[in-house]
Amino acid sequence: MSPLDAVVVGAGPNGLAAAVTLARAGLRVRVLERHASPGGGLSSAELTLPGFVHDVGSAIHPLGYASPAFRDWPLHAFGLSWVQPDAPYAQVLEDGTGVIVERDLDAAAQNFGQDAAAWQALFGPLVGGMDGLLDDVLRPLPRLPRHPLLLARFGLRGVPPATWTAGLLRTPEARAAWAGLAAHANLPLSTPGTGAAALVLGTLAHGVGWPFPRGGAQALTDALVAYLRFLGGEVETGVEVRRWADLPPARAVLVDSSPAVLLALLGDRVTPGYRAWLTRYRYGPGLLKLDYALRGPVPWRDPAVGRAGTVHLGGGLEAITRAEAEVTRGVAPQRPYVLAAQHTLFDPSRAPAGGHTFWAYAHVPPGTPDSYAGTIEAQIERAAPGFRDLVLRRRVTNARALEALSPVFRGGDVNGGRGDLWGLLARPVPTPTPYRTPVPGVYLCSSATPPGGGIHGMSGYWAARAALRDVFGER
Numbered sequence: 001m002s003p004l005d006a007v008v009v010g011a012g013p014n015g016l017a018a019a020v021t022l023a024r025a026g027l028r029v030r031v032l033e034r035h036a037s038p039g040g041g042l043s044s045a046e047l048t049l050p051g052f053v054h055d056v057g058s059a060i061h062p063l064g065y066a067s068p069a070f071r072d073w074p075l076h077a078f079g080l081s082w083v084q085p086d087a088p089y090a091q092v093l094e095d096g097t098g099v100i101v102e103r104d105l106d107a108a109a110q111n112f113g114q115d116a117a118a119w120q121a122l123f124g125p126l127v128g129g130m131d132g133l134l135d136d137v138l139r140p141l142p143r144l145p146r147h148p149l150l151l152a153r154f155g156l157r158g159v160p161p162a163t164w165t166a167g168l169l170r171t172p173e174a175r176a177a178w179a180g181l182a183a184h185a186n187l188p189l190s191t192p193g194t195g196a197a198a199l200v201l202g203t204l205a206h207g208v209g210w211p212f213p214r215g216g217a218q219a220l221t222d223a224l225v226a227y228l229r230f231l232g233g234e235v236e237t238g239v240e241v242r243r244w245a246d247l248p249p250a251r252a253v254l255v256d257s258s259p260a261v262l263l264a265l266l267g268d269r270v271t272p273g274y275r276a277w278l279t280r281y282r283y284g285p286g287l288l289k290l291d292y293a294l295r296g297p298v299p300w301r302d303p304a305v306g307r308a309g310t311v312h313l314g315g316g317l318e319a320i321t322r323a324e325a326e327v328t329r330g331v332a333p334q335r336p337y338v339l340a341a342q343h344t345l346f347d348p349s350r351a352p353a354g355g356h357t358f359w360a361y362a363h364v365p366p367g368t369p370d371s372y373a374g375t376i377e378a379q380i381e382r383a384a385p386g387f388r389d390l391v392l393r394r395r396v397t398n399a400r401a402l403e404a405l406s407p408v409f410r411g412g413d414v415n416g417g418r419g420d421l422w423g424l425l426a427r428p429v430p431t432p433t434p435y436r437t438p439v440p441g442v443y444l445c446s447s448a449t450p451p452g453g454g455i456h457g458m459s460g461y462w463a464a465r466a467a468l469r470d471v472f473g474e475r
């Protein structure tokens with residue numbers, strides 16, 4: 001058997017993206033995964049009742065659909081197809097009214113009345129240059145941009161706090177829709193850089209929609225694994241890698257895991273300075289996630305909410321800003337911002353006939369008990385009276401369980417690290433190629449490296465590109 005060129009530790013989306021990138025260059029690659037199946041945060045399972053397929057981690061994947069890496073790979077040939085809900089997302093106000101954000105930018109803007117021009121000004125130029133924008137923002141930040149004018153426009157509204165940019169909007173509906181986007185950052189909306197999360201997600205909503213893989217998130221993982229194997233790569237599951245001695249010989253090692261796991265793997269091979277940086281690596285709040293098997297569709301107070309694949313609960317700008325600030329102060333909000341997905345309205349294959357799934361989570365401070373699920377459920381019930389009567393089974397996933405799923409989700413932070421400006425510039429070290437470690441041939445390729453959280457595979461892609469240059473002499 002010929003020797004390995006590269007070993008990838010972890011079969012999450014970034015690890016698989018790294019492996020595919022290396023295999024496409026003609027290298028012999030093996031992926032080692034400690035769980036019984038690949039995927040990590042990109043997986044699906046029958047978490048509640050037989051026949052109800054739930055996404056274990058991430059549930060809606062606009063970045064996966066638009067990823068510069070994934071879009072260039074023939075994943076459709078390996079079984080991947082996408083489902084597009086009628087509308088990307090809905091923001092539910094305090095009175096239950098749904099603000100439906102259409103994929104078509106003109107239609108969405110017109111729905112905001114006197115904020116139509118402001119919404120167009122925020123997103124129009126970015127949607128028009130979306131591919132170029134993603135090429136620039138889904139890479140390490142300290143690089144010369146390929147589209148400097150577009151990136152400057154993005155930075156003008158994205159670098160300030162989301163609450164600042166919200167001041168450009170006047171209607172409660174538009175301000176609430178903006179806040180719902182920004183709260184994905186898992187930070188107080190008064191934090192600089194939270195506007196960037198809103199701009200990226202809003203641009204994707206109007207540019208490509210917010211789709212998800214047919215059959216569940218696992219379908220994207222399965223397509224990546226199948227493509228990797230087609231290229232000659234290998235995936236081994238049930239393999240625990242704790243120490244350097246657990247690795248097979250290879251010229252390059254790429255680690256799709258947390259900085260703490262990387263330090264334990266490398267031991268005394270790393271420099272004191274690098275160890276200090278990774279030891280100081282910061283995480284955001286965790287979350288409490290609920291998966292439901294339902295006997296029918298969610299009975300929204302406003303039936304129009306059923307047109308959206310993703311639903312944001314929590315009210316308007318002020319209410320969401322207050323809730324996310326409370327989480328950072330260590331307080332579990334009584335009216336939390338809840339992010340939900342209703343897949344089976346658009347993909348009935350994921351539940352038995354007549355049944356539905358519902359996926360929801362709220363950001364929570366450390367130590368929040370599982371009983372907080374009742375508070376999250378009450379928020380759903382306010383927007384959908386009678387929801388509880390439809391519940392066949394509920395599954396609660398806390399921060400500990402998320403970290404067990406993937407060490408990248410330290411403390412339940414599914415973004416893999418704090419996403420403020422410093423957390424993006426020094427992720428995990430402030431260098432032009434933050435994937436490199438002090439150990440030649442070893443790279444970190446998880447969401448603890450740029451561009452950070454989200455299902456896009458670009459952390460793995462860029463780490464693999466660095467390895468191809470450094471170790472294998474490719475440009």
